[in-house]
Amino acid sequence: ATSFDVLIIGGGAAGCSAAASLRKRRPDLSIAIVEPSDKHYYQPAWTLVGGGAFDRAKTERPMASAIPKGVRWIRAAAAGFEPDRNLVVLEDGGRLAYRTLIVAPGITLRWEAIEGLRETLGRNGVTSNYLFDLAPYTWQLVQGLKKGRALFTQPPMPIKCAGAPQKAMYLSCDHWHRTGVLKTIEVELNNAGQVLFGVGTFVPPLMKYVEKYGAHLAFNSTLKAIDGEKREAYFEVKAADGTVSRVTKGFDMIHVVPPQTAPDFIRQSPFADAAGWVDVDQETLRHRRYGNVFSLGDASSAPNAKTAAAVRKQAPVVAENIIAVLDGKSPRAIYDGYGSCPLTVEKGKVVLAEFGYGGKLLPTFPLDPAVPRRSAWFLKADLLPTLYWDVMLKGREWLARPTMLPHEPQPREEDPSLDD
Ligand code: FAD
Numbered sequence: 001a002t003s004f005d006v007l008i009i010g011g012g013a014a015g016c017s018a019a020a021s022l023r024k025r026r027p028d029l030s031i032a033i034v035e036p037s038d039k040h041y042y043q044p045a046w047t048l049v050g051g052g053a054f055d056r057a058k059t060e061r062p063m064a065s066a067i068p069k070g071v072r073w074i075r076a077a078a079a080g081f082e083p084d085r086n087l088v089v090l091e092d093g094g095r096l097a098y099r100t101l102i103v104a105p106g107i108t109l110r111w112e113a114i115e116g117l118r119e120t121l122g123r124n125g126v127t128s129n130y131l132f133d134l135a136p137y138t139w140q141l142v143q144g145l146k147k148g149r150a151l152f153t154q155p156p157m158p159i160k161c162a163g164a165p166q167k168a169m170y171l172s173c174d175h176w177h178r179t180g181v182l183k184t185i186e187v188e189l190n191n192a193g194q195v196l197f198g199v200g201t202f203v204p205p206l207m208k209y210v211e212k213y214g215a216h217l218a219f220n221s222t223l224k225a226i227d228g229e230k231r232e233a234y235f236e237v238k239a240a241d242g243t244v245s246r247v248t249k250g251f252d253m254i255h256v257v258p259p260q261t262a263p264d265f266i267r268q269s270p271f272a273d274a275a276g277w278v279d280v281d282q283e284t285l286r287h288r289r290y291g292n293v294f295s296l297g298d299a300s301s302a303p304n305a306k307t308a309a310a311v312r313k314q315a316p317v318v319a320e321n322i323i324a325v326l327d328g329k330s331p332r333a334i335y336d337g338y339g340s341c342p343l344t345v346e347k348g349k350v351v352l353a354e355f356g357y358g359g360k361l362l363p364t365f366p367l368d369p370a371v372p373r374r375s376a377w378f379l380k381a382d383l384l385p386t387l388y389w390d391v392m393l394k395g396r397e398w399l400a401r402p403t404m405l406p407h408e409p410q411p412r413e414e415d416p417s418l419d420d
Helices: 013-025 043-050 135-144 164-178 200-213 308-326 374-390
Strands: 002-009 031-034 039-041 060-062 072-074 078-082 087-090 095-103 148-154 185-191 216-219 221-227 232-238 244-250 253-255 293-295 339-346 349-355
Touching: 002 013, 002 308, 013 031, 013 095, 013 308, 043 135, 043 164, 043 339, 043 374, 095 308, 135 164, 135 253, 148 164, 148 244, 164 185, 164 200, 164 253, 164 339, 185 221, 200 339, 200 349, 293 308, 308 339, 339 374, 349 374
Parallel strands: 002 031, 002 095, 031 072, 095 293, 148 185, 148 253, 185 216
Antiparallel strands: 039 060, 078 087, 087 095, 221 232, 232 244, 339 349
16 A cells, blocks of 8 residues: 555645644655545635625635645545554545554534434525535525524534534624514524533623524524424423423524534544544544544544634644654644634624633633624634635644643553554
């Protein structure tokens, strides 16, 4: 099998950023990315597309332009791993060999977990900003709705961009508010969880908007099935005493966020933890059992907010640590769990939630992070897309230098030795 110094599974935000960071550090490494899609997406802007505030075409670019120069693109899908032989198995049965491996195939949207959803997605008022194809349909529905009931759903965690389900609600409400129809629209967020947002600091400013828009919050309410023709959604609702009931709610429009898991080929692989994610040390991002394997992005087990913002800080850490391993040293770069969720509470204002492991606040700017700001909207809608394509995907690590441990930690006994 063809062999690479670094083989990367997935050419999304994580795979391409890690490749770019590696190239910056050591241009002579042989690096390949296994990626089946010929398109690369800037998904964070889909929330804005659904709110009529961003051009969808700007969220899609040819994969060939996202993969860093000098990195080989293998247009195929990975199907499995033979880590004891340092091999990746492709869907077509081919095999690739590696000295080090980065596993970054993202997260899988489980549309099929909600009965009847697939059949009606994109019709009958059923939409989701989680798809490139459907984000414009959200905006179409929002503009068309003048009265009735609008439902928004949030599945059990973890999902990518945990704030996105409520961002869709705020931007819709903002439009209805501005056009004077909000008072004739009943708005409800059905949340499988028990809190509006996982980091407490950000709940009060969000609650102000929930109240301003008159939205109802239904907690412990999980979407289970949907009948598009009848315009009915079926929820499993857990009461305080633990009893579970099925509740039917009619809708004029519904914005659905599906449950999400690691991809099947990861869940079934030797790399998976009990929950199916690639089982890495949350600081070094190195696999807990296979010392020459790393993971970042949505597929990794690290308990950060699954965001492109997290990837921005993870990529340099993985690049440093991969090079250490290739040089026969132990990883010294440490990731602090940084992730960010720019909460679009109205068109023109964002609450910029930035936090690390344990909900520790990690603001980039010396401003009260709980205040909705115009500057943060500008960051989200104008600056971040440019930073993504021209800085992060190019391996320029502005404000993303990893923390380095001063000394090498003791090598772990189970470290497998590398090929050469
Ligand atoms: P992805 O970027 O999804 O890339 C995964 C890649 O792996 C894909 O190219 C895929 O084709 C490839 N792949 C899949 N299977 C295989 C296989 N078998 N073999 C090889 N390759 C494979 N983040 C923020 O920072 N801020 C936000 O405001 C924000 N908002 C969001 C709003 C929405 C609606 C959505 C959907 C996402 C949002 N995100 C946001 C999250 C962000 O997009 C992801 O966290 C980020 O893209 C994760 O990068 P990744 O590389 O792990 O996954």
